[in-house]
Amino acid sequence: MHKMKIAMLTFVFVLTFGSFPIHALAMSPEEQSIYDLNVDRFNNGTRDNDKDVDLNDPSAYYGGDFVGVKERLNHIKEMKFTTVILGNVWKSSNFLGENTTSYIEVNEHYGTQEELISLVAKMQDEKLMAVADFPIDQLGDAHPIRKAHETSADGQWTIVDETLVSTMAKEIVASIDKYGWDGIRLTNTQNWDAASLESLIDLIKKEADKLIVMTLEQTEANNVDIFHNESLMQTFHDTFIQFNSGVTLYEQMQNIDRRTQLQVDRIDQLRMTYEMVELRMFPPTRWKTALTALFMLPGVPTVTYGSEIAMNGETVEEGLQMMNFKTEMELKDYIGNLNTLRQESETIRNGEFELLHNEDDFTVFARYSEDEHWIVVINNSDDTKKFSIPKERFGEDKVKLRGVLNQDLIRLTKDDQYNIIQDRERVEVYYVEEDKGYNIPYLIASIMVYAAFILFLYVVLKNSRKKRAANS
Template sequence: MKKALITLIFICTLVISSVPAYAAIERENREWQDETIYSIMVDRFFDANTKNDIDVNTQDPLAYNGGDFQGVMDKLDYLKDMGFTAIRLTSIFDNTDGGYHGYWVNDFYKTDEHFGSLKTFKKLVQEAHKRDMKVIIDFVTNNVSPEHPWVKDSSKRNWFNEYREISDLNNQDEIKNGWVNGLPDLNQDNPEVKEYILDAAKWWINETDIDGYSLPEVNYVPESFWSEFSREIKKEKENFFLLGITAANSTVDLDTYKSAGIDSITDYQYSGNLRNVFAATNQSFSPLNDNKVQKPEMQPLFFDNEMTTRFTRDIVKNKHFPGARWKTALTYIYSTPGIPVVFYGSEIALNGGEIPDNRQPMNFRTEKELIDYITKLGELRNQLPSLTRGSMEMLYEKDGMAVYKRVYQDETAIIAINNTSESQNVTLNNDQIEGGKELRGLLKGDLVRSKDDRYDLIIDRDEAEVYVLAKKSGINLPLIGSLIVVYVLFAIFIIKIRKRRVR
C-alpha cells in the first residue's frame, strides 16, 4: 500500500508538471526596470503604533495623521500580494513641527519621532528584504527647515544661498539658487555642505541597508553636485538606485540628469499625457508615442504623486467611473517600457485635489475589485520578461483602442487595451505576428487562434487583455494518458485498502 501511495504521488506530480506554463518563471538577477514601486507618504498610510501619535489630528489635513514605520511593516504582505516589488517612502528624517510630509528637515541623522525609531525602520527594511522587496527613501538635498540649527549658526551663513524667492520656474539660475516656499536653500557648491550631505547619505545606506534614494526637487540642485553624489553613493552598495523627483511645474532636460548619474527621472509632461489619454474614453494614444528619453525602460511611469492632484479627480471631472479608467490606465504602464510607480491609495481610486487634499489617509476597508485587478497585473509583470525587457512595437492605434507587441528572446506578448466607449475588433496579420499559432489571454482568459494567418481580437469596452503567443493547443494525449494512469493507480490503491480492512 505504501508503494502504491508513493507511486500515486509521483504520477500526480508528473501530471501537474505536464500542464503547459503560460508564463516565464520568476527571473533571477532582477534589474530596476523589472520592479514595480508602491509610493507611500508614511504619515498618511497606516497608524499601527499609537505611542507615536504626538500632536496627531486626523481631522486636520495639515497636521500629523499618525502613520508610522510599523504601519508600513504591517502592510508589507498586502503590498507583496498585489505584486509590488519595491516601496518608496517620502522623507523619514526628523522634521520641525508640522512637517508631516518630511520636507522640513531638522536633522539628517534622526528619524521623525512621529514615525518611529531608527531601530524600527531598520526592522522595516529587513522585513521588506525577507519578502524580496526593495526600499527607497526620499533624501532631501535642496533645503532644510527654517528652524534647523544651521540657520541660526552665523558660522554656517555660507552654507546657504542668499535669500530670494523663485518667480520663474523655467529660469535655471533662480530654481537652483532660490528659496522654495521660504525654505533655506542649501549651497551645494560649498565643499562643507557637499561633504555633509554625502556623509549622511552614505551613513543611511550602511546603517539601514536601503536600496535607493528618491531625490525631491532634483532639478533645483546643480547637475555638478549630482555627478559627484551619484558617483560616491553608488560605491556604497551594488545596484543602488537613484530616482530623481523633479518639481511638478518645471521644464527639465531629463537626459542631463541621467548623464549626471541619476538612474530614473520623473517626467511630468509625459505623466500629464497619460492622464489626458486615460481619464476619459476615445482618446488617441499618439501623445504617448513622444517619449524620446534615453533608456525608456528606466523611466518612472506614474499618474500622480504627493505633489499633484489625484488622477481619480480627473476621471470624476470627466464623469467616468474611476475603476474602469484606472484598470486600462494601469494596464498600460504595467506593460510598456518603464517602471510603474503607484501612489498609495490608487488601488482604491482615492480621490483628492490640490495639496493637502491629495494626501488623504489610506482606507483599507474598501471593495477589492481594483485591488484584485492590480494583483493580476502585478503577477503578469513579474512573470513575463517581455513586459519589462522586451522591444516595443505599436501594431494598431485608433481613438482609444491600442494593440502593441513586446518581444524578449523567444517570448512574445500582445497587449490589447480598449479605452473606448464601444467593443472593438482588431485583426492582426502575418506581417505583424507569426501565423499558425494562438494567442492565450492571461488577464481575462481569452483565446485567439490563427485563421488563415490572421488573429481576430475582440475586446469589450473598458477591457484589456495580455496575450502570449504559443503553439496551437489541441488534444493533449500525454496529459490524458497520464490522467488515465492516475485513475488506474488510484483504483488499485482503494482496492488494496478495502482488502486490508477485510482481513
C-alpha cells in the same frame, strides 16, 4: 471571481514559464515596480507616537508609523511590488517632510530609529527594496548642512559647490550605513545643475555601489538609475483621465529609456481619481485601462499608495488619506495580476516594443523576444474596436492568442488573420502560443471532474433527504 482569475494566472505561468518571480534585490533598476507611500497616511500600528493627530484636518498628522507599515507589508507583497518608497521619514515640520532637519533623526510621529531599522530589515527579508526620500535643498534651519552653508531667505542654497556636495554626500552615506537603504530618492533637486547632482550621486555610490538612486523631479543628470519624466507622466495622465481622450502616449514609448518611471500621478500632486470623478468617469474602469499600460509598456511602473482603492481628494493633502484596508480592493488583485505577468516574463520587462496599431483611442502593441511574444490591446474609447493581425506576423506555425486577464482566446481564421475585437474601455494581454488544436484528453478529464462533482452533490443531497425523512 478574482481568486479564480489569480489561480488561472498562476496555473498559466507555471505551465508557460516553469519558474517563480525573481527577487527584487537581484533585479536591475529598470526591472523594478514601485509602490510610493507616505508613512503618516498608511497604517497606524501603535498609539505610542500619536502626537498632534487630527483625522479631520488634512494638514495634520493622521497617526501612521513605522510599526504600521511593517504590519501591512503583506498588502504590498500581495500586489507583487518589488520596491517601496517610504517617503521623507526624517525630522521635519510636517507629514509632507518640509523643513527637514536631519538625515539620521526620524520624525517622532512615525516612531523610533530602532523601529525604522526593524522595518527596513523586515522589508529586505521579504525581498522588498527599501527607499527613503532625501531633500537636498530648502532644508530646515536646524539641519547641520544648512548651518554650515549659505542660503537665501527661502532656504535655497546660494551656491552649490564642492564643499556642499561633499558634506551632503557624507550625511546621506551615514544614513545609508545606519538604516541599510537599498535606494534613495533625492528631492528638491530642481535648483541643482546636472553636473553638481552627478557629483553628489557619484560620491554616494562610491560608498554604496549597489544603491539605486532616483529623483522626484526631472533632471539631466546621467547617473540617475530611475528617471522621472514630467512630460511623459502628464501624457499618461491625459491619455487615461477619460475615454476618447484623443491623447496618445505610445509613440513616445518606442525609444524610451527603460529606466524611465511610468506613472499617472505623483504623491505630491493631485490624485488622478479626483479628475476622473470630475469628468463623470468610472474610476475602476479608468484605472484598469491606465494600469495595463503602466505595467505592459517598457519602463518602471510606479503607483501611488491608495490607487488600489481609487483614493480621492480635492487637494494634495486631502488626496493623502489614511489607507483604508477594509474597503473594496478590486484594483489590488488587478495590480497583482499585472505585476505577476511582468515579473514572470523577461520579455515584458526587457523585450522589444512594437506599436502595431494606434488610432481613435484604440491601441495594439507587441512585446516580444526570441522566447516569447505578447500582444497588448487597450481600447480607450467608448465603442467596440477591431484590428486584424496577419498570420505572417507569427511565422509559419499556426498559433493562438490566449488572453490572461479576461481569458479571451483568438484563433486563426480562414482568411489567415487573427481578428481582435475589443469592447469599449476594455483591455487584454494575449500570450502567443503554438495552436495544437483542442486538447481532447484535457477536455475529457475536465468533463469527468465536473461529472464526479455533480454525482457527489447528488449523493449528498439524497442522503440529506433520507435523514430528514427518518427524523420526521
